Amino acid sequence: MKIELIEKIEGEAFLDVECKKGRIKNAYVRFPHYRGIEEILRGRSPLDALVINPRVCGICGHAHLHATALALEKLVGFGPNEKVRKIREITRFCEMVQNHVKWFYLVIFTTLDLPYDFRSIQAIIQKINRLSAIFGGQWPHSSYVLPGGITCDPSVLDIVQAKRLSNQSRELLEKLLGDFELKNLSGDLRRLFDALDAKGLLYAGKSLDRFITFGNDSYVESFKILSGKKRPAKLHYIEEFSQPKSRAKGVVYKGKFYETGPLARTMQRGERFVKQLHRRYKDSVTTRIFARIYEAHLLLKKIQEHLQTLDIGMSSYEPIEIGDGEAIVAVEAARGSLVHRVCVKEGKIVDYSIITPTQWNLANGRDGEPSLIQTALQNARCEESDIIFRSFDICSVCTTH
Amino acid sequence: MKPKVVWLQGVTCNGNSHSFVNLSGLDTLLQRYEWLYHPILPSSLSLMQLWDAKCDILVIEGGAKKGWQKGEGELEKLFLHLAQKAKKVVAVGSCAVYGGVFKEFDDTICGVLFDGENKSRYYDMLADKTINIPGCPAHPEWIAFALEAENPSLDSFHRPKELYAYTVHSGCVRNEYFEWKIDAEDFGTKEGCLFYKQGCQGPFTHGSCNKILWNETASKTRVGTPCFGCTEPDFPKQDLFSTKTYMGIPATMPLGVPKRAYLTITGIAKSFHIPRLTKRLLDED
Numbered sequence: 115m116k117i118e119l120i121e122k123i124e125g126e127a128f129l130d131v132e133c134k135k136g137r138i139k140n141a142y143v144r145f146p147h148y149r150g151i152e153e154i155l156r157g158r159s160p161l162d163a164l165v166i167n168p169r170v171c172g173i174c175g176h177a178h179l180h181a182t183a184l185a186l187e188k189l190v191g192f193g194p195n196e197k198v199r200k201i202r203e204i205t206r207f208c209e210m211v212q213n214h215v216k217w218f219y220l221v222i223f224t225t226l227d228l229p230y231d232f233r234s235i236q237a238i239i240q241k242i243n244r245l246s247a248i249f250g251g252q253w254p255h256s257s258y259v260l261p262g263g264i265t266c267d268p269s270v271l272d273i274v275q276a277k278r279l280s281n282q283s284r285e286l287l288e289k290l291l292g293d294f295e296l297k298n299l300s301g302d303l304r305r306l307f308d309a310l311d312a313k314g315l316l317y318a319g320k321s322l323d324r325f326i327t328f329g330n331d332s333y334v335e336s337f338k339i340l341s342g343k344k345r346p347a348k349l350h351y352i353e354e355f356s357q358p359k360s361r362a363k364g365v366v367y368k369g370k371f372y373e374t375g376p377l378a379r380t381m382q383r384g385e386r387f388v389k390q391l392h393r394r395y396k397d398s399v400t401t402r403i404f405a406r407i408y409e410a411h412l413l414l415k416k417i418q419e420h421l422q423t424l425d426i427g428m429s430s431y432e433p434i435e436i437g438d439g440e441a442i443v444a445v446e447a448a449r450g451s452l453v454h455r456v457c458v459k460e461g462k463i464v465d466y467s468i469i470t471p472t473q474w475n476l477a478n479g480r481d482g483e484p485s486l487i488q489t490a491l492q493n494a495r496c497e498e499s500d501i502i503f504r505s506f507d508i509c510s511v512c513t514t515h
Numbered sequence: 516m517k518p519k520v521v522w523l524q525g526v527t528c529n530g531n532s533h534s535f536v537n538l539s540g541l542d543t544l545l546q547r548y549e550w551l552y553h554p555i556l557p558s559s560l561s562l563m564q565l566w567d568a569k570c571d572i573l574v575i576e577g578g579a580k581k582g583w584q585k586g587e588g589e590l591e592k593l594f595l596h597l598a599q600k601a602k603k604v605v606a607v608g609s610c611a612v613y614g615g616v617f618k619e620f621d622d623t624i625c626g627v628l629f630d631g632e633n634k635s636r637y638y639d640m641l642a643d644k645t646i647n648i649p650g651c652p653a654h655p656e657w658i659a660f661a662l663e664a665e666n667p668s669l670d671s672f673h674r675p676k677e678l679y680a681y682t683v684h685s686g687c688v689r690n691e692y693f694e695w696k697i698d699a700e701d702f703g704t705k706e707g708c709l710f711y712k713q714g715c716q717g718p719f720t721h722g723s724c725n726k727i728l729w730n731e732t733a734s735k736t737r738v739g740t741p742c743f744g745c746t747e748p749d750f751p752k753q754d755l756f757s758t759k760t761y762m763g764i765p766a767t768m769p770l771g772v773p774k775r776a777y778l779t780i781t782g783i784a785k786s787f788h789i790p791r792l793t794k795r796l797l798d799e800d
Contacts, residue, residue, distance in 0.1 A: 119586050121562055122554055124529055126586065146584040149526060150620025161756040165743050169616050169651065172530030216536070220555055232557070233542050243537050244730040251738035252729035253537070254530045255652055258740045260756070265702045265739035269797065275732075430739075431703025511529050 116496075120503055123221070124173055125510030127476075129503055133496040141491040141499070143476050145362040151515040155466040160186050160436045160458050163466065164257045167454075170468065170515040172254050173216070176209040176246070177447030178468070179259050181454040186261040188441035189458060190434055197428035198263045200420040201249050203331055204276070206445070207413040208246035209253065212239045213448035214376065214410035215287065217507050222403055223302075225501050226309045230302065231290060238286045245279040245417070248272050263431035270426070277421050284414045294387045294408055303404070310400055314495075319399040319502040321490040325378035326367055326474070328444030328451040333416055334379050336444070338372060344382065349442050352453065354469060357478050362513045364477025364485065365469055371485045373397065374450030374474040375507070376406040385412070399505040406507075436461070447471055449507050470512040476503075518571040520662070521597055522553040525590055526617050526624050527577025529554065530652035531608040537730055538655035544662070548572070562586035565593060572662065573601040578610040578617060578624040579637075595637070598627075604645040605661045612649040612672070613748040628673055632748045647673040651745035656727050672748070674721065682770050683717035683742045684710075686725030687734070693718070696784045697792050702739055705796050710765060714757045715741035718769035722746040 118129045125147065132140035151170050155163055167182045168175030180202055187193070194202075215238055219230045243253040249266050250256030258265045268276075292301030299307055310316050325339040326347050338347040347367065354363045372378075377397060380388040387408055391401040442455040450471030457465035479485040484492065490502050522532070532554050538544065550558040551568050554576075560568055563586055575594065583590040598604050606627040609615040613626045625635045628645050646661045646669065657678050660667075667675040684693070692699070692708035699707025709715035717725075720742050724734040735742055743755050759766040768777055 119562065121586065122558075125524075126562075147526075149528075149617045154616065154619045159754050159756075162751070162753065165751055165755050166616065169528050169530070172528040172533045172652065175528070175530065216555065220557075224557070236536065236541050240537055240539065240541075240730075244732050247730035247733045249738065251733045251735040251740050254533050255745075256738075256740070257735070257743070258738050260702060263703050267703055267705045267739060269705075429703065431701055433701055511527070 118499065120500070120508065123504065123508045123510055124171065124512065125514065127508055127510050129499060131491070131496065131499055136496055138491045138494050138496055138499060141488050142359075142478055143487060144360040145510055145514045147510070147514040148361040149515055152466050152468065155463050158463050159461065160456070160463055161260065163456070163463060164260055167468075168255045168257065171509060171512040173213055174209060174447045174449065174452075174509065174512060175254050176206055176250070176256060177445055177452050178454075179257060180206050181443060181445045181452050182456075183259040183261050184443040184445060185441045185454045185456040186436055187434070188443055189439045189456070190261075190437050192261065192432075192434050194263055195428050197425055198430065199332075200424055201264055201266075201268070202259055203333070204417050204420050205246045205250050205256070205258075207333070207417050208242050210446075210448040211283070211410045211413050211417075212242045214406050215239055215242075218403070218407045218410070221504055221507070223306070225504055226306070226313070228305055228309055234286055234290055238283050241279045241283045241286075245276050245283070248276050260431075261436060262434040263429070265431070267430050268426055273421060273424060273426060277418070280414060280418050280421060284411075284418070287410065287414065291407065291411070294411065296387065296390050303407075306403065307400075315498065315501060316395055316400050317398050318494055318498050319402070319490040319505055320396045321373060321486045322371055323397045324370065324372045325381050326372035326374050326451065327378050327382055327446065328453060329446035330444075331446065332420075333413070334382060334446055337382050338367065339378070339381055340370070349444060349453065352469065354473070355480060360478070363473060364480065365473045366477075371477060371479070371483070372474060373486050374471050376409040376448075377402045378450065379446065380405045380409055380412070399502055402505045449509055449512075450474060468515055470509065470515070472509045472513040475506040476508055476513070517547065517549040519551050519569055520548045520553075520572045520574060521551050521565060521568065521570045522558075522574040522576065523565075523585075523594060523597065524554055525575065525577030525579050525594065525611065526583060527608070527610055529576075531576045531658070534652040535607075535655050535658050538659055539731060544659055548662070562593075563588075565597065568597075570597045570601050572603045572605065573597045574605045574607055574658075574662075575611045575627055576607045578614045578626060579635075580621065580624045598637070598641055602644060604641055605658070606645060606647045607658055607661070608653045609649040609651045609745055609750055612647045616651065616751055619751075629748060642673070645673055646675060648678075649674060649746040650722065651750060654724070654727060654729065657723075670721075674746075678723050678727075679721040679746065681721070681723045681726055683720045683722045683724045683734075683736065684769065685723070687717055687736045688725075689736060692792060694784065695787070695789050695792055696781050697789075699739070704739065706792075709736060709739070709741045710758065712758055713741045714743075714755055716744035716767070717742035719767050720744040720747055721770075
C-alpha cells in the first residue's frame with residue numbers, strides 16, 4: 115500500500131493506492147480535516163449564514179452564498195424577479211469561469227508539465243473577478259446575495275463596465291485556447307490533447323459513466339443520466355454516508371454513485387463538442403478536462419447574454435420575513451451540484467447541512483460497489499493516479515467544511 | 516539573491532490565497548521572490564521538502580491548531596520550524612492573525628501572535644518579526660504591502676498603520692447620508708447609510724476597503740452590503756445584518772467618538788431636512 119499526499123489542490127487529501135505489477139488494484143481517498151461550519155451556524159440568526167457560509171471555501175464561496183439565500187427564500191416560498199435572478203447568475207458564473215481557468219492551467223497544465231502564459235491567465239482571472247465585484251463588492255467572500263434579492267442597485271455605468279470586462283475575458287481566453295473543434299484543435303487545446311496522447315492518457319480515468327445535476331437555472335436543469343437515459347433527479351433521493359478514516363462523508367443517489375460537475379452539465383445540455391469527445395473517449399480524463407474548459411467558454415457567453423438583456427429598472431430587493439421551517443436546495447458550483455439544507459426554529463438556525471460536489475466525485479465505495487474515483491483508478495498505471503485524481507478536481511476545503 | 520518565500524496554510528478556507536491571485540501586476544511581484552511553496556501559484560517545493568528549505572519570508576494563512584495534520588507531519592511543528600528560520604513572518608487573513616471564524620467551533624485554534632484579543636503562545640517568540648494583515652480575506656494589495664515593506668509602523672495588533680489606521684467608513688460613497696444621519700430604508704438601493712439599521716460596522720472597523728478598492732472596483736458598502744468588521748478580533752459577531760441600538764442610536768460608536776458628541780451631532784443633523792438626500796440619487800434634476 116502506497117500513501118500519496120495530494121497537495122496544491124484546494125487543501126490536501128490522501129490517496130491510499132495498492133499497486134500490483136504497475137497497475138492500481140485498490141484506492142481509498144481520505145480527507146484529514148474538519149472545520150465545523152455546520153456547528154458554527156447552529157444557534158445563529160438565519161442571515162448570519164450569508165456571512166459564515168462563503169467561508170466554507172475560498173474558491174467557490176459565492177456558490178455557497180447563493181445556495182444559502184435560496185434555502186432561506188425557499189423557507190417562505192419567495193422567488194426573486196428576473197433582474198435579481200440574472201445578476202445572481204452572472205456573479206456565480208464568473209466564479210465558475212475563474213475556477214475552471216485556474217484549474218485548467220495551474221493544476222492540469224502544471225501536472226502535465228505543459229508551459230502556459232501566466233500573465234494572460236492571471237489577467238483573465240482578475241478581469242472576471244472584477245466583473246463579479248461590480249455587483250458583489252468583492253471576490254472572494256462577498257455577501258451581496260440575501261433572501262429577497264441582492265444588496266446592489268447597479269447603474270448603466272456598471273453594466274457598461276461589466277460588458278467590457280466580459281468581452282475582454284472572452285477574447286483573451288479564446289486567443290489562448292483556440293477553437294472548440296475536435297478535428298481542428300489549435301492553441302492550448304491542441305497542446306493539451308497532444309500531451310495526453312503522448313503520455314498515453316487519452317483513455318485513462320474512465321469511470322461509471324453516470325451523471326447528475328441538481329441545479330435549476332438558465333444554464334442547467336436537475337437531471338441524471340444513467341445508461342445513456344436522461345431522467346429528472348430529485349433531491350430527496352440523496353443519501354450521505356460516513357467513511358472510515360476520513361473526515362468527509364460520501365454521497366449516493368438511490369444507492370448509486372454519480373459524477374457531478376462540468377462534464378455532467380455539458381452532457382446533460384447535449385453539447386456537441388463534449389458528446390463527440392464522449393463518444394470516442396467515454397468519461398475519461400480527456401473528456402472531463404475538455405468539458406470543463408469548454409464550460410468556461412459557454413458560461414462567458416451566458417454572462418454576456420445576461421448583461422445584454424438585463425433590465426436594471428426592476429427592483430433589487432423585496433423585504434421578506436424569514437419564518438421557521440426546513441428547506442433543501444441545490445445550486446451548481448464550479449465542481450458540481452452543491453446542496454444546502456437549513457432548519458430554522460424560533461428565528462434561529464437549529465440545523466444546517468451542506469453536501470459539496472467533491473463528496474459525489476471523490477467518495478469511496480461501499481457495500482462492494484466501487485465509487486467513481488475508485489472505478490477511474492482501477493487498473494490504471496500507478497503513475498497515472500495523480501492526473502486521474504486531479505481531473506475530478508478536488509476541493510478538500512469544501513469537503514471538510 | 517531573491518528572498519525565498521513559503522506560503523503555509525493552517526486551518527483555512529484558502530480565501531487569502533485566491534484573493535492574492537487577484538493582485539494587479541502579480542507576475543511582476545512574483546518575480547521579485549523565489550517562491551518555494553504556494554498552495555495555488557507556481558512554486559518549486561512540496562510540503563515535505565519544506566523541512567530542509569531555507570525560508571526568508573514565511574506567509575501564514577489560516578489558524579494554528581495542535582494536532583492539525585500538514586502533509587505527513589504536524590502543522591504546528593512545521594510552522595514553528597519555518598518561523599524560527601524566517602526573517603519576516605506575515606500573518607495573512609483574520610484566521611492567521613486572531614484564530615478567525617473557525618475558532619467559534621474550536622476555541623483552541625489561534626493566530627500567530629494573537630488568540631482572539633489576547634497574546635498567543637507564540638507571541639514572545641515571533642512578535643519582533645511578524646506583520647499582521649487581518650481581513651476575511653485580506654486584500655491582495657495589503658498582502659503585497661506586507662511582503663515589500665521594511666519595518667512598517669504597526670498598531671497594537673501588529674497591523675500596518677498605513678493600511679489599518681483608516682476605518683472602512685473612510686471613503687465610503689454613502690458618507691453624505693452618514694453625515695446627515697439618513698438611513699438606508701432597505702437593501703438594494705444606492706441611497707442611505709447602512710450604519711443605523713443594516714448592521715454596517717464600517718465606522719468602527721480598521722481597514723482601507725474604501726480607499727484601496729476590492730478587485731480595483733468596489734467594496735461591500737459600495738454595493739450596499741454592510742461591513743461585517745472582518746479585520747477585527749471579534750469577527751464574526753452575531754446578527755450581522757442588523758444594528759444593535761441603544762436608546763435609538765447605534766450601540767457601538769464610530770471609532771474614537773464619545774457618545775455625547777455623537778448624540779449632539781445627531782440631534783442637530785436630524786433637525787434639518789435635506790431634500791437632495793431623501794430622493795433617489797439618479798432621479799435628481
